[in-house]
Amino acid sequence: MNNDPVAPAKGKLAVLLPGLGAVGTTVIAGVLAARKGLARPIGSLTQYARMGDDPNAPRLRDAMPLAHLDDIVFGGWDIFDEDCYTAAKNAGVLEDRHLDPIREELEAIRPMSAVFDQDYVRNLSGPNVKEGANKMELAEALIDDIESFMADNGCDRAVSVWCASTEVHVNLGPVHSSLEAFEAGLLESDPAISPTMIYAYAHIKAGVPFLNGAPNTALDTPAIIELAEREGVPIAGKDFKTGQTLIKTILAPGFAARMLGVSGWYSTNILGNRDGAVLDDPGSFKTKEQSKLSVLESILDADAYPEIYEEMDHKVRIDYYPPRGDNKEGWDNIDIFGWMDYPMQIKVNFLCRDSILAAPVVLDLALFGDLASRAGMGGVQDWLSFYFKSPQPVAGEVPVHDLFAQRDLLFDTLYALKERG
Structure with a gap:
């Protein structure tokens, strides 16, 4: 971590969610409702936790240079082409009393076509899927999506949190061993490169932090770590720790x-x-x-x-x-x-209610991922282990699973960032 001041959270932040199903739509609806004072984002450290043990200490949202909820613009990808209101209704997580007051805003959010391979998620299929001559073309199409979304919505920055499905297990092989091998594999459509890996590659190439909310092998491949470190882009995962x-x-x-x-x-x-x-x-x-x-x-x-x-x-x-x-x-x-x-x-x-527990995790990861980017913290963000079942450690370190030790690591990092101003 360098000692330069953390760049302020100016302008709009694009929060991009691969997967606009139950978790994705619950996150979006909760933030939209919170903006209107219709619901509370309970469970979110960024919105409620205090910066210290003093009961009068400022909350993180005031003490740290975090993006404000009013500055978030939501977008994402899904294999189903229904708008977020329809998707939320179909998911059955939220009641009409919460969805109807924000219906117009939810209906305005429609998914971009997704990168999807049924060999990796066998029990789902949908029509809203990208096609390309090879996996590199699919990655480039995602980069175009990111750039177009930011331009169309006047966004200054972006961050992405994976909210899509769990893929089949992938063993690491030669194609994952280096960035050079991985990019050759993209051009050759190597079957060992999963959709999550394609999303991770595209976001990092676009300079967008990527947080993996599923247990999918992606950010923990040597090739993706190499790219994130080279580009100075924050990454963290994997698998939301919820129920x-x-x-x-x-x-x-x-x-x-x-x-x-x-x-x-x-x-x-x-x-x-x-x-x-x-x-x-x-x-x-x-x-x-x-x-x-x-x-x-x-x-x-x-x-x-x-x-x-x-x-x-x-x-x-x-x-x-x-x-x-x-x-x-x-x-x-x-x-x-x-x-x-x-x-x-x-x-x-x-x-438990799965998506209700996951939603504040997604929000916190998005805001902290953006903070890390503005602080110049590229590569693996182990201080975000608090939110993951399988926290990704910095190379050579052992992952920490104790929730309370993870919370200490999170706040130690926040204190260090606050010292930088």
């Missing part, structure tokens, strides 16, 4: 702090929205499973305390259950043990 995993990263640090043993942690979810349908495919579930499984390893440290955590059995299941819709239900059975190895159990049933 069941949020609860894990709250509870697990407490067990570790008290030196309580954990012999097993069984998690199952039922989910009925579009995300649930996508995760019903084993390939996409494998990607999500790896993200959800990773969170306990660094918190319940078996290397440091093998006698307590080495034998822990961790299982994760997700079932597509259409009647539940966006209201996901997460069940956790936690087998713990204490003094003289006597066993105990904890059971958690979290009846």
Whole structure:
């Protein structure tokens, strides 16, 4: 991090969302409603958290040079060509009492055609999809979209947060090893280059910060990291930490702090929205499973305390259950043990609203991503780990999963930025 003053948040900020489904439309509707004083953006650190422990300390939105909600212009891409009001109605997250007062503004936001490959998301298809001679042409088309959107809407800056579906798992290969190999792969339409990777490449080339809200392999490829560092563009990911995993990263640090043993942690979810349908495919579930499984390893440290955590059995299941819709239900059975190895159990049933929990995360990431860009902080932004299931560490570092340690890292960075003026 340099010591130059952080550039002010002047003018309009384009917040671009690949994926204008349940999460994307909930974010947009919430911000539009907040502007009119019709709803509160609860859950957003940027809007409510204070800069310090003093109850009279200023809120982040006042203490830091963050973009104001009134200055945000929303856009995005989706494989379905319906406007955001229709998409929000179909998603079934928000009630008419929240959608109808902002209907005209939502109807004015229509998705640009998406880069999509059904080999990567097998349980979805839609008509609003780009075509190109190769994947490089698709990337260039996305860059054109970004530049045209900013020009048409008078935007000074842009930031992008991935809100689209979970792709099938991708193993890293030679095409991901360097920027040179990756760009050759784009020209050759290498099948190991996913749509998320194409979006990441296009945004970084356009100088736009890119935050990955899905567990898709993209920003953690050496090629994309190389490009982000070369161009000085902030990146961070992956996979929003919202429901069941949020609860894990709250509870697990407490067990570790008290030196309580954990012999097993069984998690199952039922989910009925579009995300649930996508995760019903084993390939996409494998990607999500790896993200959800990773969170306990660094918190319940078996290397440091093998006698307590080495034998822990961790299982994760997700079932597509259409009647539940966006209201996901997460069940956790936690087998713990204490003094003289006597066993105990904890059971958690979290009846959460997936998109309601994700929306403030998207807003914060967009505003913090823009802040990082104006502060000249290119490459991996590990200080944003607070928001991710699988936080991407700076090269050579170990990812931190403890929610409270992540929050300390976030605020330490904000204090350092504030010192720069």
